[in-house]
Amino acid sequence: MSSEKIVAEKRTEFGKGAARRIRRENKIPAVVYGHGADPIHLSLPGHATMMALKNHGANALLELDIEGKIQLAMTKQVQVDDVRRVIEHVDFVAVRAGEKVTVDIPVHVVGDAISGTMVVTDANTLTVETEATHVPEGIEISVEGLEAGTQILAGAVELPKGTTLVTDPEALVVNITEAQINEEPADGEAAEGEAAEAAEAEATDGE
Known part of the structure; x- marks a missing residue:
């Protein structure tokens, strides 16, 4: 820095x-x-x-x-x-130059997980100890090609040289889950379904 x-x-x-x-x-x-x-x-x-x-x-x-x-x-x-x-x-x-400080560093998620997944960032920052004159501006975490069910914990994040993790190593940082599929019918489909039900009810009444 x-x-x-x-x-x-x-x-x-x-x-x-x-x-x-x-x-x-x-x-x-x-x-x-x-x-x-x-x-x-x-x-x-x-x-x-x-x-x-x-x-x-x-x-x-x-x-x-x-x-x-x-x-x-x-x-x-x-x-x-x-x-x-x-x-x-x-x-x-x-x-002072060379002095160690404890700071919160922003987490930046990069890359794309596999299709059909959703990337959830559970921690936007990590607390680390580092030299005051060499504080990282951010920490990149790649999710490229990761599958649903993958979890990245704080202890698994690669930190810059001279930087020590203070956050609990077991803390969840990034969670890859299956994308939620909306199974509700589209507006057009719903309207068609309602029209069909109405027509069927009218035919029944006529009988």
Whole structure:
């Protein structure tokens, strides 16, 4: 995972009013926790931060330039406005190169199981331990050619080098089942059946 450099400003004003003023300046309020130090409250450039988080995913690693000092920080939580879909606040955790972190990695299912099956993803993420500067952006699981009844457990998923599984190895990640066949008649067929029944009933009444 590559990191992206963002120039940050320390902030001394807090509360909702201060946060609104920061956002009006097209900036994003943020805070960095970790390593036993006091939280560092920051203001980040809005567009650059949004693009960095968009490009690098849920566990984006940023180089925060705080008054000339570089602090590696990993995204912990991003608060987004439900209506305007803009970032309102970001929580980071301070990390160091070579340091191990525990993160949730998205699961991406690729390939096609055999015809007549349905692929069910039971776990959208896997929790792993890995180096902060080498966090995988995602884990691919191939279902190419797999048959119904196949189950892929967390312990069977191939992880990148240097990454250790934290999720229970027996946890179900992907389940291949037989596709459900809809045996209900199509609308046209149902209408024809109803018409035939009505005609038969009318003929019976006439007798």
